[in-house]
Amino acid sequence: xxxxxxxxxxxxxxxxxxxFDHEARVVxxxxxxxxxxxxxxxxxxxxxxxxxSTQSQTLREVLDSAGANDADIAAVGITNQRETSVVWxxxxxxxxxxxxxxxxxxxxxxxxxxxxAGFETEVAQRTGLLLDPYFSGTKLxxxxxHIPDARRRAEKGELCFGTMDxxxxxxxxNGRLHIxxxxxxxxxxxxxxxxxxxxxxxxxxxxxxxxxxxxIVPSLLxxxxxIQLGDRKxxxxxxxxxxxxxxxxxxxxxxxxxxxxxxxxxxxxMHTGRQPLRSRHRLLSTTACSDRxxxxxxxxxxxxxxxxxxxxVQWLRDGLxxxxxxxxxxxxxxxxxxxxxxxxxxAFTGLGSPHWDPFARGTIIGITRGTTKGHIARAALEAIAxxxxxxxxxMQQDAEHPLRELRVDGGAAxxxxxxxxxxxxxxxxxxxxxxxxxxxxxxxxxxxIAAGFWINENAVTERWRIDRIxxxxxxxxxxxxxxxxxxxxxERSLHWAQ
Numbered sequence: 001x002x003x004x005x006x007x008x009x010x011x012x013x014x015x016x017x018x019x020f021d022h023e024a025r026v027v028x029x030x031x032x033x034x035x036x037x038x039x040x041x042x043x044x045x046x047x048x049x050x051x052x053s054t055q056s057q058t059l060r061e062v063l064d065s066a067g068a069n070d071a072d073i074a075a076v077g078i079t080n081q082r083e084t085s086v087v088w089x090x091x092x093x094x095x096x097x098x099x100x101x102x103x104x105x106x107x108x109x110x111x112x113x114x115x116x117a118g119f120e121t122e123v124a125q126r127t128g129l130l131l132d133p134y135f136s137g138t139k140l141x142x143x144x145x146h147i148p149d150a151r152r153r154a155e156k157g158e159l160c161f162g163t164m165d166x167x168x169x170x171x172x173x174n175g176r177l178h179i180x181x182x183x184x185x186x187x188x189x190x191x192x193x194x195x196x197x198x199x200x201x202x203x204x205x206x207x208x209x210x211x212x213x214x215x216i217v218p219s220l221l222x223x224x225x226x227i228q229l230g231d232r233k234x235x236x237x238x239x240x241x242x243x244x245x246x247x248x249x250x251x252x253x254x255x256x257x258x259x260x261x262x263x264x265x266x267x268x269x270m271h272t273g274r275q276p277l278r279s280r281h282r283l284l285s286t287t288a289c290s291d292r293x294x295x296x297x298x299x300x301x302x303x304x305x306x307x308x309x310x311x312x313v314q315w316l317r318d319g320l321x322x323x324x325x326x327x328x329x330x331x332x333x334x335x336x337x338x339x340x341x342x343x344x345x346x347a348f349t350g351l352g353s354p355h356w357d358p359f360a361r362g363t364i365i366g367i368t369r370g371t372t373k374g375h376i377a378r379a380a381l382e383a384i385a386x387x388x389x390x391x392x393x394x395m396q397q398d399a400e401h402p403l404r405e406l407r408v409d410g411g412a413a414x415x416x417x418x419x420x421x422x423x424x425x426x427x428x429x430x431x432x433x434x435x436x437x438x439x440x441x442x443x444x445x446x447x448x449i450a451a452g453f454w455i456n457e458n459a460v461t462e463r464w465r466i467d468r469i470x471x472x473x474x475x476x477x478x479x480x481x482x483x484x485x486x487x488x489x490x491e492r493s494l495h496w497a498q
C-alpha cells in the first residue's frame with residue numbers, strides 16, 4: 001500500500017516538493033530558490049531550465065530524505081505559479097527565451113490599445129478576465145512577435161507554449177504530455193470560460209497559432225499518467241494553479257466559501273458553484289478545481305488579485321534595509337502603537353483588482369518628521385490587508401452568498417498583527433488553519449483522490465483544522481474611516497507612469 005502523496009509546488013521565488021501522509025501531515029519538505037531577472041523596468045523573467053532543475057532536485061531530495069521508494073507514493077500533484085509563460089522547442093525541449101512572469105508589465109501598452117479599441121467587454125464575456133498584462137495571452141503574443149522566427153515555427157507546430165504546469169509535465173513525461181489543466185488554462189486569456197476550450201475569437205484577436213497550445217484537461221486527471229525522473233517512476237494524478245489548489249486545500253467546496261492566500265501577491269477566491277459569476281466590480285471569473293469539464297460540470301470561482309502582498313516585506317528587507325529578515329517585520333511594526341498617519345501603496349508593478357491600472361506606481365504618503373521605521377513597517381503590513389479588504393468588499397457586492405468568514409493561508413498568514421488588522425477591516429472572522437501550506441496540500445489532495453488514497457472531498461473537510469480565529473475588534477465606522485483614508489492614498493498612485 002502507498003504511504004504518501006507528493007506535491008510539487010512550483011512558486012514565484014522557489015520550487016518545493018512536499019510529502020503528505022494519509023492524515024495530511026507534512027512528512028518531508030525540500031525547497032530551492034531560483035533567480036529573478038529584471039532586464040527592464042516593469043519586466044520580470046525566470047529561467048525555465050533553472051525552474052526545472054530546482055524542481056527536479058527538490059523531488060529527488062524529498063524522496064531520499066524520507067527513504068521513499070516509488071511504491072510508497074500513491075500519486076504526484078503539481079501546483080504552480082499561474083500566468084508565467086514559457087515557449088519551448090517541441091523536438092529539443094529547449095526554451096526559446098526566458099519565461100515571462102505573471103508580474104511582468106511589458107504588454108501594458110498592448111492591453112491598453114485593445115481596451116481603447118473596444119474589445120474588453122467581449123474579452124470579459126468570453127474569458128471572465130480583463131485586458132491586463134497579468135495574463136498569459138499577451139505574453140505569448142509578445143514572444144511570438146519579438147523572438148526571431150518564433151511565429152513561423154509556432155504556426156508549423158514546432159513550438160510548445162505553456163504555463164509552469166505544462167512545462168513540468170512535459171519534462172517529467174519526456175515530451176509525451178503537452179497538457180494544462182482547466183484552472184491554469186482559465187488564466188491565459190485564451191480559454192472560453194463556458195466551454196473549457198480554447199476560444200477561436202481570442203486566438204484570432206491575439207494572433208495565437210492553435211498548434212502551439214497544450215491540451216486542456218481537468219484538474220483531477222481522468223487517469224493517472226506515468227512520469228519519470230531518472231530511475232524514479234511515479235504517477236501524476238493532478239494539476240492545478242496555485243490559488244485554485246489553495247481553495248481546494250482550504251475545503252472551500254460550496255458557494256460563498258472564500259480563502260485569501262498571502263504570498264508574493266494576495267489572491268482571494270470565492271467558490272461560486274457550477275455557473276460562472278460575472279463581476280460588476282472588475283473582479284475575475286475563473287475556474288475552480290474540477291474533475292470534469294463542460295456545462296454543469298466545471299466548478300467556478302470569483303477572484304481578486306493583489307500583485308504585491310508579502311513582496312512589500314521583501315522590499316523593506318532588500319530594497320530599504322529596514323529589516324534584515326522578513327520575520328522581523330511584525331516586531332518592528334509593533335514598536336509603534338499605530339500607523340502614525342502613514343500609508344504605503346505598494347503598486348510596484350501596477351495595481352490589480354479592482355483598479356487594474358498597470359501604470360500605477362508605489363507611494364508612501366503621510367510622512368512627517370516624526371515618522372519612524374516602525375510606522376513605515378506597520379503601514380506596509382496594513383497595505384496588504386487594505387488591498388485584500390478592497391477585494392472582499394467588491395466580492396460581497398457581487399456574490400449572492402454573503403461572506404461569513406475568511407480562511408487564510410500563505411507565509412504572511414502567520415503574522416498575527418496582519419491577521420487581526422484584516423479581521424478588523426473586514427468585519428468577519430479570519431480563520432487560520434493548522435496547516436497553512438494549503439497550496440501544496442490542495443495539489444496533494446487532488447492527486448490522492450485521483451489515486452484512491454483518499455475517497456473524495458469529504459476527506460479534505462475532515463482533515464481541515466483551525467489554528468486560530470481572529471475576531472473583529474473595531475467598530476464598522478472606524479474600519480470604514482480607515483478604508484476611506486486608504487482610498488485617498490491609492491488615488492495618488494494611479495496612472496503615475498503615464
